[in-house]
Structures are given as structure tokens and as C-alpha cells.
Amino acid sequence: MDTLLSAEERDFAQQMRQFYRTEIPEELRFKVATGQELTKDDMVTSQQILNKHGYAVPNWPVEWGGQDWTPVQRHIWLEEMQLACVPQPLPFNVSMVGPVIATFGSQELKERFLPATANIDIWWSQGFSEPNAGSDLASLKTSAVRDGDKYIVNGQKTWTTLGQYGDWMFNLVRTDPNVKKQAGISFLLIDMKSPGVTVRPIQLIDGGHEVNEVFFDNVEVPVENLVGEENKGWTYAKFLLGNERTGIARIGGSKVNLARAKAYAAVTKTANGTLLNDPLFSARLTKIEAELTALEMTQLRILSTQAAGSDKPDPRSSVLKLKGSQLQEDISELLVDVLGPQGLDFVSDRVQGQGLSDLPHGAVDALPAYFNTRKVTIYGGSSEVQRGIISKALLGL
Amino acid sequence: MDLELNDIQQELASTLNKYLRSEYDAAKREEILRSDEGISREKWQEFAEMGLLGLAIPESYGGADMTFNEVAVVAEAFGRSLVLEPFLATAVLGTNAVLLAGSEEQKQAILPGVAEGQTFLALAAFEPGQRYEVTTPATQATAGADGAFTLTGEKTNVLGGDVADHFIVTASQNGELGLYLVAADAEGLTRVAQRQADGLGSANLKLDNVAAQRLDAADAHSVLSEVIDLGNAAIMAEAVGVAEASLTMTAEYLKTREQFGAPIGANQALQHRAADLYAELEYARSMALYSRLAVTSEVAGAEKDRHRDVIAAKIVLDRAARNISQESIQMHGGIGMTMEYPIGHYAKRLTVMTRTFDDADSLTAELAALGGLIEPQAADLS
Ligand SMILES: Cc1cc2nc3c(=O)[nH]c(=O)nc-3n(C[C@H](O)[C@H](O)[C@H](O)COP(=O)(O)OP(=O)(O)OC[C@H]3O[C@@H](n4cnc5c(N)ncnc54)[C@H](O)[C@@H]3O)c2cc1C
Numbered sequence A: 001m002d003t004l005l006s007a008e009e010r011d012f013a014q015q016m017r018q019f020y021r022t023e024i025p026e027e028l029r030f031k032v033a034t035g036q037e038l039t040k041d042d043m044v045t046s047q048q049i050l051n052k053h054g055y056a057v058p059n060w061p062v063e064w065g066g067q068d069w070t071p072v073q074r075h076i077w078l079e080e081m082q083l084a085c086v087p088q089p090l091p092f093n094v095s096m097v098g099p100v101i102a103t104f105g106s107q108e109l110k111e112r113f114l115p116a117t118a119n120i121d122i123w124w125s126q127g128f129s130e131p132n133a134g135s136d137l138a139s140l141k142t143s144a145v146r147d148g149d150k151y152i153v154n155g156q157k158t159w160t161t162l163g164q165y166g167d168w169m170f171n172l173v174r175t176d177p178n179v180k181k182q183a184g185i186s187f188l189l190i191d192m193k194s195p196g197v198t199v200r201p202i203q204l205i206d207g208g209h210e211v212n213e214v215f216f217d218n219v220e221v222p223v224e225n226l227v228g229e230e231n232k233g234w235t236y237a238k239f240l241l242g243n244e245r246t247g248i249a250r251i252g253g254s255k256v257n258l259a260r261a262k263a264y265a266a267v268t269k270t271a272n273g274t275l276l277n278d279p280l281f282s283a284r285l286t287k288i289e290a291e292l293t294a295l296e297m298t299q300l301r302i303l304s305t306q307a308a309g310s311d312k313p314d315p316r317s318s319v320l321k322l323k324g325s326q327l328q329e330d331i332s333e334l335l336v337d338v339l340g341p342q343g344l345d346f347v348s349d350r351v352q353g354q355g356l357s358d359l360p361h362g363a364v365d366a367l368p369a370y371f372n373t374r375k376v377t378i379y380g381g382s383s384e385v386q387r388g389i390i391s392k393a394l395l396g397l
Numbered sequence B: 001m002d003l004e005l006n007d008i009q010q011e012l013a014s015t016l017n018k019y020l021r022s023e024y025d026a027a028k029r030e031e032i033l034r035s036d037e038g039i040s041r042e043k044w045q046e047f048a049e050m051g052l053l054g055l056a057i058p059e060s061y062g063g064a065d066m067t068f069n070e071v072a073v074v075a076e077a078f079g080r081s082l083v084l085e086p087f088l089a090t091a092v093l094g095t096n097a098v099l100l101a102g103s104e105e106q107k108q109a110i111l112p113g114v115a116e117g118q119t120f121l122a123l124a125a126f127e128p129g130q131r132y133e134v135t136t137p138a139t140q141a142t143a144g145a146d147g148a149f150t151l152t153g154e155k156t157n158v159l160g161g162d163v164a165d166h167f168i169v170t171a172s173q174n175g176e177l178g179l180y181l182v183a184a185d186a187e188g189l190t191r192v193a194q195r196q197a198d199g200l201g202s203a204n205l206k207l208d209n210v211a212a213q214r215l216d217a218a219d220a221h222s223v224l225s226e227v228i229d230l231g232n233a234a235i236m237a238e239a240v241g242v243a244e245a246s247l248t249m250t251a252e253y254l255k256t257r258e259q260f261g262a263p264i265g266a267n268q269a270l271q272h273r274a275a276d277l278y279a280e281l282e283y284a285r286s287m288a289l290y291s292r293l294a295v296t297s298e299v300a301g302a303e304k305d306r307h308r309d310v311i312a313a314k315i316v317l318d319r320a321a322r323n324i325s326q327e328s329i330q331m332h333g334g335i336g337m338t339m340e341y342p343i344g345h346y347a348k349r350l351t352v353m354t355r356t357f358d359d360a361d362s363l364t365a366e367l368a369a370l371g372g373l374i375e376p377q378a379a380d381l382s
Helices: A005-023 A027-032 A041-052 A071-083 A093-106 A106-116 A235-243 A251-266 A278-308 A317-337 A366-375 A385-393 B006-021 B026-034 B041-049 B068-080 B088-099 B104-115 B221-256 B268-296 B303-337 B343-353 B360-369
Strands: A126-129 A141-147 A150-158 A168-174 A185-191 A197-202 A211-221 B122-124 B142-143 B148-158 B167-175 B176-183 B189-195 B201-215
Touching: A027 B026, A071 A168, A071 B201, A093 A106, A093 A126, A093 A150, A093 A168, A093 A185, A093 A235, A093 B104, A093 B360, A106 B176, A141 A168, A150 A168, A150 A185, A150 A317, A150 B221, A168 A235, A251 A278, A251 A317, A278 A317, A278 B360, A317 A366, A317 A385, A366 B343, A385 B068, A385 B268, B006 B068, B068 B088, B068 B221, B068 B268, B088 B104, B088 B122, B088 B148, B088 B167, B088 B176, B122 B148, B148 B167, B167 B201, B176 B221, B189 B221, B221 B303, B221 B343, B268 B303, B303 B343, B303 B360
Parallel strands: A126 A168, B122 B167, B142 B167
Antiparallel strands: A141 A150, A150 A211, A168 A185, A197 A211, B142 B148, B148 B201, B167 B176, B176 B201, B189 B201
């Protein structure tokens, strides 16, 4: 990528590289690099270091801690962060609720929430999806009924990622059931410690606890927790989802994982050498490498037109999501296949003890990660939803 | 040519499917999965009483004297219900290793217990860092004075090894591959029980001068190759059951899950992909049958092609299993990723079972090295 950058951009990349590798604890970066699960503390530590140096929320307005960067600089910031295996700032805080409050919230909401959100003193959860409102998000039913100076909220959200850590939740709620479904939705901030909020874990097939169901039973929410105007929530939600466009392809992360697959393959013996020079395995690897480059060039092409002025969400970012998520899944499969039979158990440690040899590198996380990575083609607008956007918005079908 | 199940096999399939639908539904399976051992010894006993565990064992050792065809019927039904008990490990791998390589005395000692549901067996062939290579074990066998042996080495991913009473262990003696019988309670044997991602039990073993008997009624290479071919043929039968249940469940979900005011299956984008999966399932069925015919053929000289035909079948089946497992999760959306909902369990079984003895790449390379299935020939080349 370096050859595509201007001299200043290359300096900037070097500066970020240096920062991540010196300021973020090695131990945290090693965890990310080897696919270990991060604790809440790990994520908070990382984000607070970034925030101290002004690198947690560069996409926010400058007065709230953002940076006056070009789209290319933001790309470099994220790419280098992923390449350095830095635990990323919590997307719910940084790319979702923060920009919405900064853009549509009252001065009071901004002062109350933005500094604490940037510094992850508040952990946010995203309350959009419901059991019957997935791809068809606008059909959501969780209701908020105005009662004097508060709303009474009833209903259920689901798939709430890391809701077990959540202090606050930003929700789409129905405030007017009698209009077109998109026109009756509001964006409401709910303190998860309020009476009537129940968080229930959902276990995923990778064995982990990443998502939750959240129930609201007559939860009282002060009206000042409404962001922007009542019944304008759909507009804010679309703004929020559009903001996910930078980085959604996770190119840096995919490079790290692919490099990992290659390194493991290089130390895996086969009858004729190593797995890295096995013709079929290396053909799979190599094709993915070439495609990853195509994805990166596509991302940079889109960014460079943004740099030239347009600031609207670009429907071509659907191409990045569609292709980038598929690549993540393909790479997760390579990491499983490197291991052969030794990748098939769910284990918590490479070290077995009792005189048995250590399991191969990657044996702890490869298969759980393969199952977990199924999510990337489902959430953030599934692959089917992205194809719908491409065919309508770009091809006019 | 007759490619259908005979009356007895059809009867077996329908009785068994009916039994499993009521006695091994998702809730009962979940209970077994979450239990300490991860299997139900009670269910295993019921399988024995139904005669399922000794189908391919001759009557003289307490079995039903039938063939692998009936074993495949059971495997398919077990796949449909995601049975957790070690049928493949005991009734296919272990049983056939003893049948093919054991002496009269060894068969008498082991097989009646298997048919009665008293004995679990496991094949210990994989070793750390060797991936799927099984013919050159580092585990060493040393001959003792009285025809007994001791084994020293390490084995990994021993399917069903968590509960096995006897292991069939591969080892080298003076560079020669051999098969050995080891009792689970033998001195010097350390067993570390593991759980595969699909919930099935396995174990890693450390052998330190462990007493063993040699199974030497036949050449170890050809026995091991035949046992693994039978194992793969059983995996394919089981995978057909798993894949069929997955696709049925997915099609049902497409009809009932509504988004945007209509069933998601109203979208042609999903209909066509489901149709592609159906085509893959038909292929899987065909190739499971192809492999079953290959391992049961009594045509003279057929064993020469057996291995080649089994791996050709599995190449096709692996792709079907991959597509069906990945797509069924995708078409379910978020719910497909949860432990609470069955489809993810089916996907996990397909993912693991197809990588048990080999993977799509290793098989493709092997089939190509064998020259494939069709001779090169062109009319304009002499
Ligand atoms: C691990 C994970 C974490 C998540 N975290 C959060 C979170 O923190 N907060 C939150 O609010 N949500 C979260 N989500 C929810 C996610 O956004 C939804 O899963 C997603 O919107 C899809 O909805 P669904 O699961 O209900 O699937 P459905 O919408 O029911 O879709 C099922 C299948 O049908 C397809 N489909 C649907 N409509 C069409 C159509 N018109 N044409 C073609 N195909 C179609 C879908 O693409 C999918 O393949 C998370 C999901 C997962 C899996």
C-alpha cells in the first residue's frame, strides 16, 4: 500500500505504526494477534490509551475529541491499528452512538455523554434488532409511550453484543404505531440499570457468550434521553449504519489472519515438505491474497473519491462489506484446515500437560473463530441485504 | 442394477427413524450433550437391544451377520438425529479393525461385548503434528519374550477415545506398521478426554511402555486402509442424514420466517440457493451410495478400486457438506448461530465429520496422484 500514499501519508502511517507498537501494551496486542478473547478490562485499557492521545474517536467533530483528518488518514489510522493487533475502540461508542449524539443530540446530551463515551467510562450497547425485526429493522415493535416527562418502554431487543458489560443502551423504539413504519421510530438512550431491564445471555455455537437478549418491562426513561426529534429515529439510524462504511471490510485484520495461516502452514510438515508448499493449500492461500489486494484497492478508490469532496454514504461500500466479509470467512476456514484433525476439539489451552505434547499453534481459537465468523455475513446488513443495495442503488434494477 | 434399499433395510431405517424422532429429539440430545460423559449409556444399551451394534459382526461373535449396507442405514439415521454416542468409533472403526486383523481368540474376546453394548472401542491412529498421515507412526512397538508387546508414543484425536474400553493403536516395530490392541486400564496409559466442536467425545493418549497385543491376522497397511475406507463410507452415510435434516429445516425456516411482510423464502435469491443445496444433497446421496457399493462389492478385484472410489465420493460429499452447513446458518440469520436452535449443531457436525480422516484438499491431491477416474485419451492424439 505504501507506494500509493503521498509522502505525508507515509509519514502519518509511520507515526501511527510507531504509536501503536510503543503505547499499547504488548500483552494486549499478543492476545489479539493469537485470537484470544479480550476481557472488558483489556478493551477499556486500550481505548483509554488511544483516547488519551486523541486516537479513540478521530471520526468525531474536533470539539468533541475528533481529528481533522482526510478519509485516507482515517483509513491509515484503522488499517495500522489492525495490523498492529490493537484492541479496537468499542464500535458502539465510537462509530455508532457517538456520531449520532454529536450530530443530532442537544448540547446537554453532548456534554453529558460524549466525553464519557470517548473514554469508555460508559459502555454502550446497541439495541436495534428484535426477534422479528432483523433485516427488516423498521418493523421493530419495542414501544415507548410518553407519560409526562418520561417514556414508558416495553418490549424486547436481541443479539445485543456484549450487553453483559453495558452501562447504557441506544435503542430504536416505536413512538408512533399509526404511521408508516419508518416514520414512527425514535432514538432513545436507556440506562441499563433502570428497573425493568433484564439482560439474558445467548450462547453461540462457538461456545462463547457474546450476545444477549434484553427485555424492557415498563422501564421509565426521562424524555431528555431522546436524541434529536421524536419519530426521526430512522433518519439517525440510517446515518449511523452509513457511518460503519469505513473499516467494515476489515482488511488489516484479514491480512493479519492470512499471515498467521501462512506462518502456521510453513511449520506444518507434510509428506513432501510443508503445508505452505502444498499445491492445493497454497493455491487457496494465494488466491485469497490476490483478492485481498483487490479489496484494498477498491477501498482506496472509494476513499480517494471521498477525499475529493463527496461526503455522502457511498453505496459502493456495500461491495466492501459483501466481499470483505466473505474473505474473512474464507480465511477463518484456512486457519482450521491448517490444523488437520488437531483443530477439531474445543480446548481452552494449547498446553495439555500430563506428558502430552502441546497442541499446534492456532488449535485453541481456529474452529471457534470459524463458527463465530459466520456472523460477519449476517450482521451489519447481511450479504443478501448488500446485494439488494448493489442491485438497486448501483445497477438500477 | 438395484440401487434401492432392500425390504429389510427399509424396515430398519423406518423403525430406527421413528425411534429416534421420539427418543432422541433435540431436547433429549441437549440433555445428553450437557451431561458429564456427553453420551447416554442407557441409549447405547437400547441400541444394543435393537441389534444395531453388532450388525456387521458374524453370528459366531454375537452379531447379526449382516453387512456394511445395514451399518450405513443406521449411520444415516443417526446423522439425522445427531446421535452423540460413539457408533462410528465402536461399530465401524474398532469392530472392523478387530474383524479384519484380529485372531480368533481376540475376536472372541472383544466382539461379543461390542454387540451387547458392553464394550466401547476406538481407533488411535493420528499423532501430534502429523495431520492426516497415519501409515508411519512414531509410536514404537517393542516385542517382549512371550509374544506380548509394549507401546510407547503419543496419539491424538482418538474418536470415542474418551469412553473406550479398548484401543486399536497403530505403531511401528522396526519401521513396520502394525495394529495393536490396548486395554484402557493398562498401566502406563494416560488418557486426556476431549470434546470435539460437534459435541462428540475424543481423547489424546500418552503411552509409556503400555502392554499390548498385536492384531496380525492380516497386513496392517491393507487393514488400516480398509478400516478408514469403511469409516469414510459410514461418515458419508451419516453426513447424508445430517445434510438432509439441515436442508429440510432450512427450507421450513424459509417458509415460516417473515421479514418485510413476507416469508424470506419468497425471495428468489434464497430460493435459487436452496435449490442449489438440494442439488448438492442429491450428489451427496449418490456418492454416499457409490462409496457404500465400493466397500461392499464382492466383484473379483474390486478392492483395487475401493479406495479410489471412496475418496472420489468424499471429494464431492465434502463440498456438499460445506455448502449446506455454511448456507443453512446464513439463511437462518442470527438464530442459526445459537446453541438454543438446532441448525448450528448440524453445521458443526458436518464441519467436523468431513475433516475426521482427511479433508477436501488431501483427497483431491490423492485422487489426482492415483490418476483420477478417467483414462487420458483423445481421438486426435495417437
Ligand atoms: C453475532 C451477532 C451479533 C449481533 N450484534 C447486534 C447488536 O449488538 N445489536 C443489534 O441491534 N443487532 C445485532 N445483531 C443482529 C443483526 O443485525 C441481525 O442478525 C441481522 O440484521 C439479520 O437479522 P436476522 O438475524 O433476524 O435474520 P433475518 O432478517 O431473519 O434473515 C434471515 C436470512 O434471510 C435473508 N433475507 C432477509 N430478507 C431478505 C431479502 N429481502 N432478500 C434476500 N434475503 C433476505 C437474510 O440475509 C438472512 O440470510 C447481531 C447479530 C449477530 C449474528
